[in-house]
Amino acid sequence: MSAPSPITDREATFRALLLAVFLAAAEATVVSTALPRIVADLGGLRLYGWAGSSYLLASTVTMPLFGRLADLHGRKPIFQIGLALFFAGSALCGWAFSFPMLLAGRVVQGLGAGSIQPVAMTLIGDLYPVEERARVQGIVGSIWAVAGVAGPLLGALLVEGPGWRWVFWVNLPFAAGSAFAIQRALHEPRREGERAPLDLLGALLLVVAAVSLLLAAEGVAPLLTGTLALTGAVAFVFQERRARSPLLPLPLLARPEVGIASGAALASGALLMGSVLYLPLWVQGVAAKSPATSGLALGPMLVGWPIAATLSIRWARATSFRHVARVGALLIVGGALALSTAVLLRSPIPVVGASTFLLGAGLGLAVTSLLVSLQTRVGFAQRGVATAVTLFARTLGGALGVGVLGALLARGLGEGEIARQIRMLLAPGAERAALDASATAVLEASLLPVWISFVLLAALHGAVVSRYPRRLAEPDGDAGVSPRS
Structure with missing residues (x-):
């Protein structure tokens, strides 16, 4: 017998999920039109590309990990952790007084986004029966694409208006609102049965391989980082083949x-x-x-x-x-x-x-x-x-x-x-x-x-x-x- 739905207010939860997905998707690109003005204010021209890649890398390498954690410990706490990280990273970026501080905030934002996207899609699977999932996932996919493409325009409007710091501060009330709505609307049943072990070694190897690959692409000690990326990738493949609960199913x-x-x-x-x-x-x-x-x-x-x-x-x-x-x-x-x-x-x-x-x-x-x-x-x-x-x-x-x-x-x-x-x-x-x-x-x-x-x-x-x-x-x-x- 399948577990009863944990949702007491499905539509309120869905709206909160859409808001969080929009924020995470837009943040990947909203900074693009603000970056020239940020560089003029804080410096860091030679680190220009890292403002985008740091966010993407942090969210990418943590997606499989957060998805697995949601299976083990429940969707709601992992999703709320993601929103909290996204909130903290946005605040840090908004108050940045140097480009390295901005990059640190972008990494924290990315960690939050790494939870928001996969857990939101998983929750939709919990919320809606099979016959409704295609339509709902289509809505979420459209929100993700539109937010990512609309991000630069939103960023431009904020830069021309209150200033580039509001590109990040504007996230704060919406992230808090999404977290509040999820807390009130989503109630999960107690999880029973054996929990499969978390593939921490696989997650670590994936992080090492991806970070090293990006560093090599940036020209940072390319021989060393490239070798480390290759070694990490090979080790990750071996680990995923033997893991009881792999992060990425290679077959x-x-x-x-x-x-x-x-x-x-x-x-x-x-x-x-x-x-x-x-x-x-x-x-x-x-x-x-x-x-x-x-x-x-x-x-x-x-x-x-x-x-x-x-x-x-x-x-x-x-x-x-x-x-x-x-x-x-x-x-x-x-x-x-x-x-x-x-x-x-x-x-x-x-x-x-x-x-x-x-x-x-x-x-x-x-x-x-x-x-x-x-x-x-x-x-x-x-x-x-x-x-x-x-x-x-x-x-x-x-x-x-x-x-x-x-x-x-x-x-x-x-x-x-x-x-x-x-x-x-x-x-x-x-x-x-x-x-x-x-x-x-x-x-x-x-x-x-x-x-x-x-x-x-x-x-x-x-x-x-x-x-x-x-x-x-x-x-x-x-x-x-x-x-x-």
Whole structure:
């Protein structure tokens, strides 16, 4: 006999979950349009990419751990711990008096987000019966995508209004409200039976491998950190093979629909995070526009992604998930080429916005079709794990992509007077008149490898999606009815 539902007020809990998911997703990108102004205030230009990658890395490596803890100790306490960490990190960022202090706050925020996302998805599985889960998970997925893309615009509005510190302080009342609602609405039954041991060694090895990989991508002692990343990854695989309750079920990755979706997610995560972090730097530092204009350059992606995501499922029913994903991959390549060309030619902001719309539409088609295809083929018993693996890959791709792109940018930036002038480039317009044009030229040249990498990432994504087979094995017995793949 299944345990009774622990929820006394399902709708109130769901609204609180949506709010928390929105906060965590938006925080991954909201800082992008504020970063130039933050650097002008606190310094830390050479650490620019870490403001995004530190948050993503902290949330990525802790997702499997928090998900497992929620199974062992209950959803509610682990979710509340995540909200408390997110609240504390937001406060620390808002009161930061140096860039390293800001980075420390971003790490704490990321730890909280690592709990919020997987536990929220798990709670939805507890809240809703099978026939309602697809609709509800679609709502959560849309909230996540919209929040991530809307983040830069929200950040721009806050920077132009009360100031960059409110990019972080604005989280405080909403995080507290979500925690209060969860505390009142969610009541879990007492857990009985044997608890499987927590794979702490696997979690530690995953953290070591991921952190070392990002450090290597940033150019920090690349031989040492690269070796450590490889060693940690190999040790993690061995540990997961022997663990009684592994963090990541490795056999699941052998399934084509899971492996291809995860591989494509790595590239799409890097593209998304690279766009929202480095396009504002070009808009404000090279094109000499305001933070609000940065939001407008990225805003069309907010329109393209959800529209394409909604259409993708209807289109898949008429054709196939494979066809929709391939069209999305082509649009991603076209969007990356258009964006790179637009910034290199210093095109008007509407032209840049059109390219981000194309990129967002491609991501909406490809990401949604691959994920839903996976969920309709994997059985219910493994559907949550398979979704978590794809989410883990996308977030890790974003963190690594930002790290690599940040390293490419840092190599092109000079020291001394040039670095000082580039920092001044990002300050309010009154300080720009006396600047040497060479500072703009150095920043523009330093961003060139970033735009080239966009095209390469789009091509890599397309290559992975092209491997999606025409025919797959039969869906698992409890996978349910789905469009053909």
